[in-house]
Amino acid sequence: MNWRWDMFFEALPYVLQGIGVTIGLTFACYLFALIVGFGWTFLRRIPNKTINWIITWIMEFIRSTPPLVQLFFIFFAWPMVPYVGVTLSPFASAVLGLGIHFSTYIGEVYRSGIEGVEKGQWEASRALNFSTTQKWTKIILPQAIPPTIPMLGNYLIIMFKEVPLAATIGVVGILHMAESFGSVNFRYLEAYTIVALIFLALSYPSAILINKLERKMNRRFDKKAALNSMNESKGAVS
Amino acid sequence: MRGIEITITVLILSAIFGYLFAFIAGLCRLSTNPILRGFTSFYVEIFRGTSLIVQLFWLYYAIPMLFGIDLGSNLLAGVLAISLNYGAYMSEIVRGSILAVSKGQSEAATALNMSRFQRMRLVIFPQAVRMMLPEFGNYLIQMLKATSLVSLIGMHDILYHGNILRSSDLSAAPTVYLLILVFYFIMALPLIFLTRKGEAISKKGVASQ
Numbered sequence: 001m002n003w004r005w006d007m008f009f010e011a012l013p014y015v016l017q018g019i020g021v022t023i024g025l026t027f028a029c030y031l032f033a034l035i036v037g038f039g040w041t042f043l044r045r046i047p048n049k050t051i052n053w054i055i056t057w058i059m060e061f062i063r064s065t066p067p068l069v070q071l072f073f074i075f076f077a078w079p080m081v082p083y084v085g086v087t088l089s090p091f092a093s094a095v096l097g098l099g100i101h102f103s104t105y106i107g108e109v110y111r112s113g114i115e116g117v118e119k120g121q122w123e124a125s126r127a128l129n130f131s132t133t134q135k136w137t138k139i140i141l142p143q144a145i146p147p148t149i150p151m152l153g154n155y156l157i158i159m160f161k162e163v164p165l166a167a168t169i170g171v172v173g174i175l176h177m178a179e180s181f182g183s184v185n186f187r188y189l190e191a192y193t194i195v196a197l198i199f200l201a202l203s204y205p206s207a208i209l210i211n212k213l214e215r216k217m218n219r220r221f222d223k224k225a226a227l228n229s230m231n232e233s234k235g236a237v238s
Numbered sequence: 239m240r241g242i243e244i245t246i247t248v249l250i251l252s253a254i255f256g257y258l259f260a261f262i263a264g265l266c267r268l269s270t271n272p273i274l275r276g277f278t279s280f281y282v283e284i285f286r287g288t289s290l291i292v293q294l295f296w297l298y299y300a301i302p303m304l305f306g307i308d309l310g311s312n313l314l315a316g317v318l319a320i321s322l323n324y325g326a327y328m329s330e331i332v333r334g335s336i337l338a339v340s341k342g343q344s345e346a347a348t349a350l351n352m353s354r355f356q357r358m359r360l361v362i363f364p365q366a367v368r369m370m371l372p373e374f375g376n377y378l379i380q381m382l383k384a385t386s387l388v389s390l391i392g393m394h395d396i397l398y399h400g401n402i403l404r405s406s407d408l409s410a411a412p413t414v415y416l417l418i419l420v421f422y423f424i425m426a427l428p429l430i431f432l433t434r435k436g437e438a439i440s441k442k443g444v445a446s447q
Contacts, residue, residue, distance in 0.1 A: 002303065064379050064426035065419045066386035069397055073415035076404060080411045161289035168390060175292060188299035196296055199288040207287070 022173035032099030040107030094166035113148035150214035241396035252320035259325025264332025285326035316388035335366040375433025
């Protein structure tokens with residue numbers, strides 16, 4: 001064992017410099033994925049079998065290939081593509097790459113939320129002569145969004161853990177900082193341990209938080225619970 | 239594209255060890271022994287709480303320094319990182335599925351005078367495994383994606399060869415990376431179908447409640 005505390009404390013402030021970039025990148029990717037996810041959900045709802053099939057397989061392709069390779073593609077290969085190629089900064093490539101990768105997952109989450117709305121609700125909105133906009137904004141979305149919130153939160157944590165991939169294309173997050181500290185001092189042990197500890201310190205509490213949120217949501221949207229409370233209130237009236 | 243066999247080797251080894259870790263950890267978390275349970279929860283939370291790439295670097299760079307032991311090869315480090323990470327995730331599935339087998343089943347087994355071990359092996363486990371199948375398939379695809387990371391610790395997998403090709407001819411980058419993506423997709427296809435089959439099997443013959 002040759003753990004050195006002096007190295008640990010020397011590496012700590014150095015590695016922490018990268019934390020702003022790591023967290024910023026996480027939220028940027030997340031926001032991007034949330035928006036693009038909407039696009040996927042919308043495209044999947046086009047009532048045309050061929051288009052639907054194509055979109056499904058494109059999503060499947062993005063989902064089943066490694067995000068690392070997608071990052072490399074966007075960062076190294078995109079500038080070389082004729083006509084449409086532009087050189088992107090590492091940060092922008094990471095947002096684009098990870099954002100698109102996770103948007104396919106998030107699109108599925110939205111879809112499950114929308115499909116979770118009962119059929120009767122759709123029929124009711126039609127029976128009440130609601131316009132399409134009214135139907136979506138007043139009936140479907142208010143019911144579809146809340147149950148997806150815990151799932152979306154989970155994806156935020158998952159993305160946070162994927163963000164260090166961006167270090168490979170030169171985004172100076174905590175992992176990149178640890179690498180450069182290690183290569184300068186030939187001490188990888190302490191630097192990488194710090195990175196692991198930071199991830200644990202940030203993702204574990206948020207995981208617990210989301211678990212709590214999920215339980216709360218389940219309670220709120222549990223149909224039995226709703227029914228019971230309704231019966232109770234009826235009982236109170238009579 | 240000579241790296242494919244490395245990618246597949248890593249995938250198969252990580253899958254075997256990953257499932258092994260998953261079953262061991264999943265069963266240990268259900269054990270009545272508090273030390274065993276505490277230890278496995280610790281393992282699961284650590285590996286679920288940090289990111290795979292950090293674990294990979296930690297195992298590859300830090301472990302040899304910390305204990306003075308050489309893990310031997312980057313293959314071992316890569317396989318260990320991937321299987322420990324996904325083992326932790328999948329152990330939760332193992333635990334959840336075993337808990338999801340209805341209580342009447344284990345009570346019936348007790349009523350039939352089965353031992354604890356028989357009860358688990360003959361009654362609970364076969365039903366639980368069925369529930370695990372679709373999720374296990376999903377994680378297999380995840381593991382395939384994760385194998386691309388081993389190129390970062392110097393293993394000569396597809397991505398590594400792709401990077402070398404790119405550095406020798408910069409303008410070939412789009413074709414090279416597109417090819418790699420397609421290769422991964424082709425490898426994932428059978429796994430996708432396998433997962434769907436797993437879903438069908440797990441649904442078959444189960445009364446919907």
